[in-house]
Amino acid sequence: MPNTGDTFLVTLKKTHLGWGTHRKTNSRPHISNEGYIPIPVKYARSFNITNMHNKKQSNVYKFSTSDGFLKDKELKASGNSIKGNIYAKNLHGNGDLKLLGTWFNHLQLQVGDVIKIEFVSPIEILLTKV
Template sequence: MPNAGDYYEIELKNTHLNWGTYRKTASRERITGEHFIPVPRAESKRLGIYNKIKGTGVGNNEFYARSADGYYSGMVKISGNNEQGDSHGKNIAESGNLKGFHDWFVAMNMKVGTRIRVEWISSTEILFTVL
Protein backbone atom coordinates (compact mmCIF):
# COMPACT_ATOMS: atom_id res chain seq x y z
CA MET A 1 0.00 0.00 0.00
CA PRO A 2 1.39 3.43 -0.92
CA ASN A 3 2.36 5.86 1.84
CA ALA A 4 2.38 9.65 2.00
CA GLY A 5 5.12 10.93 -0.29
CA ASP A 6 5.11 7.94 -2.64
CA TYR A 7 4.68 8.89 -6.29
CA TYR A 8 5.29 8.01 -9.89
CA GLU A 9 5.13 9.96 -13.14
CA ILE A 10 3.52 8.73 -16.33
CA GLU A 11 3.17 9.90 -19.93
CA LEU A 12 -0.30 9.57 -21.41
CA LYS A 13 -0.81 7.62 -24.63
CA ASN A 14 -3.76 7.42 -26.99
CA THR A 15 -5.28 4.43 -25.20
CA HIS A 16 -5.35 6.35 -21.87
CA LEU A 17 -6.96 9.40 -23.49
CA ASN A 18 -9.52 7.50 -25.56
CA TRP A 19 -10.15 4.25 -23.72
CA GLY A 20 -13.77 3.98 -24.83
CA THR A 21 -12.98 4.21 -28.54
CA TYR A 22 -9.31 3.23 -28.96
CA ARG A 23 -9.48 -0.42 -27.94
CA LYS A 24 -7.77 -3.60 -29.04
CA THR A 25 -10.85 -5.70 -28.32
CA ALA A 26 -14.46 -5.52 -29.42
CA SER A 27 -15.74 -6.77 -26.07
CA ARG A 28 -18.26 -3.90 -25.83
CA GLU A 29 -19.59 -0.98 -27.82
CA ARG A 30 -17.37 2.05 -28.36
CA ILE A 31 -17.99 4.86 -25.84
CA THR A 32 -16.50 8.35 -26.17
CA GLY A 33 -15.15 10.29 -23.20
CA GLU A 34 -13.64 7.42 -21.21
CA HIS A 35 -10.16 8.00 -19.79
CA PHE A 36 -7.79 6.48 -17.25
CA ILE A 37 -4.37 7.06 -15.76
CA PRO A 38 -2.06 4.07 -16.17
CA VAL A 39 -0.11 2.37 -13.40
CA PRO A 40 3.06 0.82 -14.85
CA ARG A 41 3.65 -2.75 -13.65
CA ALA A 42 7.00 -1.85 -12.02
CA GLU A 43 5.36 1.00 -10.07
CA SER A 44 2.42 -1.16 -9.05
CA LYS A 45 4.82 -3.72 -7.61
CA ARG A 46 7.17 -1.13 -6.03
CA LEU A 47 4.38 0.81 -4.32
CA GLY A 48 2.01 -2.07 -3.56
CA ILE A 49 -0.85 -0.79 -5.73
CA TYR A 50 -3.47 -3.51 -5.88
CA ASN A 51 -6.78 -4.12 -7.57
CA LYS A 52 -9.78 -5.67 -5.81
CA ILE A 53 -8.09 -9.08 -5.48
CA LYS A 54 -6.20 -7.78 -2.40
CA GLY A 55 -9.23 -6.06 -0.86
CA THR A 56 -11.68 -3.30 -1.59
CA GLY A 57 -12.44 0.04 -0.04
CA VAL A 58 -10.64 3.27 0.80
CA GLY A 59 -6.91 2.74 1.23
CA ASN A 60 -7.04 -0.65 -0.50
CA ASN A 61 -8.15 -0.21 -4.11
CA GLU A 62 -10.03 3.09 -3.75
CA PHE A 63 -8.63 6.52 -2.89
CA TYR A 64 -9.87 10.06 -2.49
CA ALA A 65 -8.27 12.08 -5.27
CA ARG A 66 -7.90 15.63 -6.46
CA SER A 67 -5.83 17.48 -9.01
CA ALA A 68 -3.27 20.12 -8.08
CA ASP A 69 -4.99 22.57 -10.46
CA GLY A 70 -8.21 22.24 -8.43
CA TYR A 71 -10.25 21.04 -11.40
CA TYR A 72 -10.72 17.38 -10.46
CA SER A 73 -11.94 15.89 -7.21
CA GLY A 74 -13.48 12.46 -6.71
CA MET A 75 -13.11 8.87 -5.59
CA VAL A 76 -10.80 6.80 -7.79
CA LYS A 77 -10.36 3.08 -8.10
CA ILE A 78 -7.41 0.89 -8.99
CA SER A 79 -8.45 -1.78 -11.48
CA GLY A 80 -7.25 -4.13 -14.17
CA ASN A 81 -4.28 -6.43 -14.28
CA ASN A 82 -1.71 -7.71 -16.73
CA GLU A 83 -2.71 -11.35 -16.46
CA GLN A 84 -5.60 -13.32 -15.00
CA GLY A 85 -5.45 -13.53 -11.21
CA ASP A 86 -2.76 -10.83 -10.90
CA SER A 87 -3.38 -8.58 -7.88
CA HIS A 88 -1.30 -5.61 -9.10
CA GLY A 89 -3.55 -2.93 -10.59
CA LYS A 90 -2.78 -1.24 -13.89
CA ASN A 91 -5.39 1.55 -14.20
CA ILE A 92 -6.72 4.46 -12.16
CA ALA A 93 -10.18 5.75 -13.08
CA GLU A 94 -13.01 7.41 -11.23
CA SER A 95 -14.80 4.77 -9.19
CA GLY A 96 -17.80 3.53 -11.16
CA ASN A 97 -17.40 6.18 -13.87
CA LEU A 98 -14.91 5.78 -16.73
CA LYS A 99 -15.97 9.26 -17.92
CA GLY A 100 -15.07 10.81 -14.56
CA PHE A 101 -11.78 12.31 -15.77
CA HIS A 102 -13.28 13.65 -19.02
CA ASP A 103 -13.94 17.29 -18.07
CA TRP A 104 -10.54 17.55 -16.35
CA PHE A 105 -8.69 16.01 -19.31
CA VAL A 106 -10.44 18.44 -21.70
CA ALA A 107 -9.93 21.50 -19.46
CA MET A 108 -6.20 20.76 -19.10
CA ASN A 109 -5.89 20.07 -22.85
CA MET A 110 -4.35 16.67 -22.17
CA LYS A 111 -2.97 14.96 -25.24
CA VAL A 112 -0.58 12.17 -26.17
CA GLY A 113 2.66 12.97 -24.35
CA THR A 114 1.12 14.87 -21.42
CA ARG A 115 2.87 13.85 -18.21
CA ILE A 116 1.08 13.36 -14.90
CA ARG A 117 2.55 12.92 -11.43
CA VAL A 118 0.49 10.56 -9.25
CA GLU A 119 1.36 11.26 -5.61
CA TRP A 120 -0.04 9.83 -2.39
CA ILE A 121 -0.50 12.64 0.11
CA SER A 122 -1.74 10.15 2.69
CA SER A 123 -2.52 6.44 2.71
CA THR A 124 -6.04 7.27 1.44
CA GLU A 125 -5.49 10.35 -0.77
CA ILE A 126 -3.93 10.90 -4.20
CA LEU A 127 -2.87 14.19 -5.78
CA PHE A 128 -2.67 14.37 -9.60
CA THR A 129 -0.36 17.02 -11.02
CA VAL A 130 -0.11 17.78 -14.73
CA LEU A 131 3.57 18.38 -15.46
Protein backbone atom coordinates in the same frame (compact mmCIF):
# COMPACT_ATOMS: atom_id res chain seq x y z
CA MET B 1 -0.74 0.27 0.67
CA PRO B 2 1.20 3.27 -0.67
CA ASN B 3 3.14 5.54 1.67
CA THR B 4 2.71 9.30 1.95
CA GLY B 5 5.04 10.85 -0.61
CA ASP B 6 5.12 7.92 -3.04
CA THR B 7 5.12 9.50 -6.50
CA PHE B 8 5.41 8.40 -10.10
CA LEU B 9 5.06 9.96 -13.54
CA VAL B 10 3.26 8.58 -16.59
CA THR B 11 3.29 9.72 -20.18
CA LEU B 12 -0.18 9.58 -21.68
CA LYS B 13 -0.85 7.64 -24.85
CA LYS B 14 -3.83 7.66 -27.20
CA THR B 15 -5.45 4.72 -25.40
CA HIS B 16 -5.32 6.54 -22.02
CA LEU B 17 -6.95 9.67 -23.41
CA GLY B 18 -9.58 7.86 -25.44
CA TRP B 19 -10.21 4.63 -23.57
CA GLY B 20 -13.84 4.39 -24.64
CA THR B 21 -13.19 4.97 -28.34
CA HIS B 22 -9.60 3.83 -29.04
CA ARG B 23 -10.08 0.10 -28.54
CA LYS B 24 -8.56 -3.06 -30.00
CA THR B 25 -11.83 -4.98 -29.71
CA ASN B 26 -15.50 -4.30 -30.25
CA SER B 27 -16.51 -5.93 -26.97
CA ARG B 28 -18.68 -2.92 -26.11
CA PRO B 29 -19.96 0.24 -27.79
CA HIS B 30 -17.61 3.19 -28.24
CA ILE B 31 -18.10 5.76 -25.47
CA SER B 32 -16.48 9.18 -25.69
CA ASN B 33 -14.66 10.97 -22.85
CA GLU B 34 -13.53 7.86 -20.98
CA GLY B 35 -9.96 7.92 -19.72
CA TYR B 36 -7.56 6.21 -17.37
CA ILE B 37 -4.07 6.51 -15.95
CA PRO B 38 -1.75 3.53 -16.32
CA ILE B 39 0.21 2.22 -13.32
CA PRO B 40 3.61 0.87 -14.37
CA VAL B 41 4.09 -2.56 -12.78
CA LYS B 42 7.28 -1.48 -10.96
CA TYR B 43 5.28 1.18 -9.07
CA ALA B 44 2.29 -1.06 -8.45
CA ARG B 45 4.62 -3.58 -6.79
CA SER B 46 6.91 -1.19 -4.91
CA PHE B 47 4.06 1.05 -3.69
CA ASN B 48 1.69 -1.90 -3.13
CA ILE B 49 -1.09 -0.51 -5.33
CA THR B 50 -3.48 -3.42 -5.55
CA ASN B 51 -6.74 -4.33 -7.23
CA MET B 52 -9.85 -6.10 -5.91
CA HIS B 53 -7.98 -9.40 -5.60
CA ASN B 54 -6.18 -8.13 -2.49
CA LYS B 55 -8.75 -8.43 0.29
CA LYS B 56 -6.40 -6.85 2.88
CA GLN B 57 -6.73 -3.28 1.60
CA SER B 58 -9.08 -1.11 -0.40
CA ASN B 59 -8.43 -0.42 -4.07
CA VAL B 60 -10.37 2.87 -3.96
CA TYR B 61 -8.53 6.15 -3.32
CA LYS B 62 -9.81 9.65 -2.66
CA PHE B 63 -8.26 12.12 -5.11
CA SER B 64 -8.11 15.70 -6.25
CA THR B 65 -6.35 17.51 -9.08
CA SER B 66 -3.76 20.18 -8.33
CA ASP B 67 -5.60 22.67 -10.57
CA GLY B 68 -8.74 22.32 -8.41
CA PHE B 69 -10.90 21.04 -11.29
CA LEU B 70 -11.71 17.81 -9.41
CA LYS B 71 -11.88 17.66 -5.61
CA ASP B 72 -12.62 14.80 -3.23
CA LYS B 73 -13.53 12.30 -5.95
CA GLU B 74 -12.67 8.59 -6.06
CA LEU B 75 -10.26 6.61 -8.22
CA LYS B 76 -10.25 2.84 -8.40
CA ALA B 77 -7.09 0.79 -8.95
CA SER B 78 -7.98 -2.12 -11.20
CA GLY B 79 -6.84 -4.61 -13.79
CA ASN B 80 -3.74 -6.76 -13.80
CA SER B 81 -1.15 -8.01 -16.24
CA ILE B 82 -1.51 -11.67 -15.18
CA LYS B 83 -4.87 -13.26 -14.35
CA GLY B 84 -5.43 -13.27 -10.57
CA ASN B 85 -2.47 -10.96 -9.83
CA ILE B 86 -3.15 -8.48 -7.00
CA TYR B 87 -1.19 -5.57 -8.48
CA ALA B 88 -3.29 -3.01 -10.35
CA LYS B 89 -2.40 -1.71 -13.79
CA ASN B 90 -4.62 1.36 -14.04
CA LEU B 91 -6.52 4.09 -12.20
CA HIS B 92 -9.97 5.23 -13.32
CA GLY B 93 -12.98 6.96 -11.86
CA ASN B 94 -14.73 4.76 -9.31
CA GLY B 95 -18.09 4.13 -10.95
CA ASP B 96 -17.47 6.84 -13.54
CA LEU B 97 -15.16 5.97 -16.42
CA LYS B 98 -15.59 9.53 -17.78
CA LEU B 99 -14.26 11.21 -14.63
CA LEU B 100 -10.62 11.39 -15.74
CA GLY B 101 -11.69 12.07 -19.33
CA THR B 102 -13.43 15.28 -18.23
CA TRP B 103 -10.19 16.43 -16.56
CA PHE B 104 -8.12 15.41 -19.60
CA ASN B 105 -10.48 17.45 -21.81
CA HIS B 106 -10.48 20.42 -19.41
CA LEU B 107 -6.67 20.58 -19.65
CA GLN B 108 -6.73 19.77 -23.38
CA LEU B 109 -4.24 16.98 -22.75
CA GLN B 110 -2.59 15.33 -25.70
CA VAL B 111 -0.55 12.23 -26.41
CA GLY B 112 2.86 12.72 -24.78
CA ASP B 113 1.67 14.88 -21.88
CA VAL B 114 2.92 13.77 -18.46
CA ILE B 115 0.86 13.28 -15.30
CA LYS B 116 2.31 13.11 -11.79
CA ILE B 117 0.55 10.73 -9.40
CA GLU B 118 1.39 11.62 -5.78
CA PHE B 119 0.12 9.83 -2.70
CA VAL B 120 -0.51 12.61 -0.19
CA SER B 121 -1.56 9.87 2.25
CA PRO B 122 -1.88 6.09 1.92
CA ILE B 123 -5.48 6.56 0.76
CA GLU B 124 -5.40 9.91 -1.06
CA ILE B 125 -3.91 10.92 -4.43
CA LEU B 126 -3.09 14.29 -5.98
CA LEU B 127 -2.93 14.39 -9.80
CA THR B 128 -0.86 17.07 -11.52
CA LYS B 129 -0.15 17.81 -15.18
CA VAL B 130 3.63 18.24 -15.39
